[in-house]
Amino acid sequence: MTKNRYKIIILFSFILFGFCLNSMLISLNDFQTINYEDNEIEEFINPKFAAALNYDDIIQNATSIYRLFESINFTIDTSNDFPDAVNITMEIQFSNNSVRNYDMDQVEINEFYYEYIPEYNAPLEVQNVSFYIYNDTHTLLNDHTTYTNFTIHSNCIAWFNSSEYFIGDTLYAELMVNNFTSNFIDYGFQWDLTIVDSMDEATQNNLLDLKSNVNQFTLPIDNETFQDVNKIYYLKVNMTDIPSGKIVAAYFPFNIINSIPTIISEIDLSPDELFRTDECLVSINATDIETVAENLTITVIIQDSEGENVIEKELSYNGDNLFSTRFIIPSNRPAGRYKVDITAMDDDNGIDSKSTFLTVKNNPPEIHSYEINGLSMNQSISIFYGRNLVFSFNVSDTEGVSYVKIALLNENNEWFNITRDYKGTNTEITIRTVDLTGGIWYVYVYVIDTDGTVTSLIDDYDMAPQGIRIIPDVLSSYLPWIVFFVGLIIGVLAGIGVIYKYFKSKFGESQAVSPKKRETTSKKQVPKKKVKPKIVEEELKEKESKESIPEKEELKEGAPKRKIKRKL
Numbered sequence: 001m002t003k004n005r006y007k008i009i010i011l012f013s014f015i016l017f018g019f020c021l022n023s024m025l026i027s028l029n030d031f032q033t034i035n036y037e038d039n040e041i042e043e044f045i046n047p048k049f050a051a052a053l054n055y056d057d058i059i060q061n062a063t064s065i066y067r068l069f070e071s072i073n074f075t076i077d078t079s080n081d082f083p084d085a086v087n088i089t090m091e092i093q094f095s096n097n098s099v100r101n102y103d104m105d106q107v108e109i110n111e112f113y114y115e116y117i118p119e120y121n122a123p124l125e126v127q128n129v130s131f132y133i134y135n136d137t138h139t140l141l142n143d144h145t146t147y148t149n150f151t152i153h154s155n156c157i158a159w160f161n162s163s164e165y166f167i168g169d170t171l172y173a174e175l176m177v178n179n180f181t182s183n184f185i186d187y188g189f190q191w192d193l194t195i196v197d198s199m200d201e202a203t204q205n206n207l208l209d210l211k212s213n214v215n216q217f218t219l220p221i222d223n224e225t226f227q228d229v230n231k232i233y234y235l236k237v238n239m240t241d242i243p244s245g246k247i248v249a250a251y252f253p254f255n256i257i258n259s260i261p262t263i264i265s266e267i268d269l270s271p272d273e274l275f276r277t278d279e280c281l282v283s284i285n286a287t288d289i290e291t292v293a294e295n296l297t298i299t300v301i302i303q304d305s306e307g308e309n310v311i312e313k314e315l316s317y318n319g320d321n322l323f324s325t326r327f328i329i330p331s332n333r334p335a336g337r338y339k340v341d342i343t344a345m346d347d348d349n350g351i352d353s354k355s356t357f358l359t360v361k362n363n364p365p366e367i368h369s370y371e372i373n374g375l376s377m378n379q380s381i382s383i384f385y386g387r388n389l390v391f392s393f394n395v396s397d398t399e400g401v402s403y404v405k406i407a408l409l410n411e412n413n414e415w416f417n418i419t420r421d422y423k424g425t426n427t428e429i430t431i432r433t434v435d436l437t438g439g440i441w442y443v444y445v446y447v448i449d450t451d452g453t454v455t456s457l458i459d460d461y462d463m464a465p466q467g468i469r470i471i472p473d474v475l476s477s478y479l480p481w482i483v484f485f486v487g488l489i490i491g492v493l494a495g496i497g498v499i500y501k502y503f504k505s506k507f508g509e510s511q512a513v514s515p516k517k518r519e520t521t522s523k524k525q526v527p528k529k530k531v532k533p534k535i536v537e538e539e540l541k542e543k544e545s546k547e548s549i550p551e552k553e554e555l556k557e558g559a560p561k562r563k564i565k566r567k568l
Helices: 002-043 457-461 474-521 523-528 531-543 549-567
Strands: 058-060 064-066 072-077 087-093 099-103 105-108 111-116 125-134 147-153 156-160 170-177 180-182 185-187 189-196 206-209 216-220 231-241 247-256 268-270 273-275 279-287 297-303 309-314 316-319 322-328 336-345 351-361 366-372 381-384 388-396 401-410 415-421 428-432 439-449 454-456 466-471
Touching: 058 147, 064 180, 072 125, 087 111, 099 111, 156 231, 156 247, 170 189, 170 231, 279 297, 279 336, 279 351, 297 322, 309 322, 366 439, 366 454, 388 401, 388 439, 401 428, 415 428, 439 457
Parallel strands: 064 147, 273 351, 381 466
Antiparallel strands: 058 072, 072 111, 087 099, 087 125, 105 111, 125 147, 156 170, 170 216, 180 185, 189 206, 189 231, 231 247, 268 279, 279 322, 297 309, 297 336, 316 322, 336 351, 366 388, 388 428, 401 415, 401 439, 439 454, 439 466
C-alpha cells in the first residue's frame, strides 16, 4: 500500500508539473503575439476611405463647343463630401486616346474652377473628363470613378492631296469654313489664306499670300518659297467673325521633305583591272534639286577582298555635274575583287549611292639576274665533282618576295630541288656536287612572292635554262681497286723480304759455325781464324748487294758477336 501511495503521489506531481509548464508556455506565446501586433499597429497607417465624387457637385456650362470660338467651364463643389480638398486636377481623355491634365483654380474655400478653350487642332467629337481631389498632404480623397464628357466641333476643315511634298511637287488643298449658331449666337465668317513657317504669331514668317474666301487652291512647291526642306509649313486660315469682329487663326500643317541627290551615271573606273601601286581614275555624274552640284559631297569608299576599308576619299567637282578623283591600292593590301561604293550627299543630308567592283591583280616577282660561284648566268660553267655550287640572286617584287627555288635537271630527267626563304640580297643557296651525278645539269630559277605568284627565269627572260657541267672524278671509281692491288703488291714484297731475310739469316749462321768446328779439331789452323770471317763477310756483301743498307749494318754488327762466341 505504501508503495502504491508513493507511485500515485509521484504521478500526480508529474501531471501538476506538466500543467504548470504548459500554462507558462501558453502565457509566453500570448505575450509575444501581443507585442508583434502592437509593432504592426504602430507602423501601419490606415488611410481614409476614398468616396466617389457626386455628379451633383460637378457643374459645366455646355456639352458641345466649337473650337477656336467657344470654351467650356467646369466647377467642382467639395463642401459636401471633401471639405479637406485643397487641390483638384482635371483630366481630359481625348477621342484620339491622348490624355492631358489641367490644374483647377480654387475660387472659394470649397469651390474649384477651370475654363477649357480647345486649340485649333484639338480632337473632335466626344471627350471624357474626370477629376482627382487631394488634401494638403497630397493624399487622394476620391476613388476616381466619376466621369463627365463634352463634344468638340469645328467650323474649319482643310484637306491636302498629301502630307509630304518634294521640291517640284504641286500641293492641292480644299478648305471648308462654315457659319454656325451655338448657344443662341450666330457666327458668320470671311477668311484669308497665307503660308507661314511657324504657329508662333510673334516669330512666324509670312511666305506666301493666297486668295481670300476660297475653298480650294493649288500651290507649286519651289525653292524660292520653301528654301528649307525637312521642315513643317502651315496653311494659316485667318477667320473673322463678321458680327463680332473676332479674328482667330487655324493652322493646317504640311511637310516639305528633302529630295535626295541623284547619281545619274554609272561609276567609271579607269582601268577596272589594275596592279597594286598602279593609279586608277574614278568618276561619276550627280545632281540634286535643292543643292547646286558643286555643293554636293561625293565620297568613294573602297573595301578590299577581306572586307576592310582601304580608301575613303572625296571626289572633286569638275563642272557639268562631273566628279572624279584618283587613288592607288597600297602594296600591302591583298589581291582580289574590291568593292567600290560612291555616296552623294546634299546639304540636307540626303543620300544616294551606287556600287561597282574593281579587280586588283598581283604584281608578279621579277628575276633580274643570278650568279653561280660568282659567275653570271650568261657564262658557261664547268665544275669538278666534289666542289659546291653557290647561287646568289637579284630579284624583286612590289609586295615582297617570300621564297627562291633552284631546280636542277640532268640528262636522265632526274630532278634536284631546293627552296629557301628569301632574306634580301644576301640570300644564297648552296648545292653540293657530291649530291649530284656527273654530266650536264640544267638550272631552273623560281621566285615566289607573298601572294603565291611564281616567276621562273625562263618565263621572265624567255630563254633556255643554263647548263652546268660537272666533271666526274674518273679515278674515284677505280681507286678501291688501285688501293687493293697496291696493298697486295706491298704485301707480297714485304712477304718476300721477310722470307728472304729469314733464309739469309739461316745461311749466314751456317757459314759462321763451320770455321769454329775447324778450330776445335786442328789447332794448326789457328792463324787463319781472323781471315775466315773477313772472307765470309766479303762473300755475304756480294750476295746481299741487292739488300738495303740497314741489312748490311746488321751483318757487320753480327760478325763481332760471332767473334765473341769464338773467344768464349
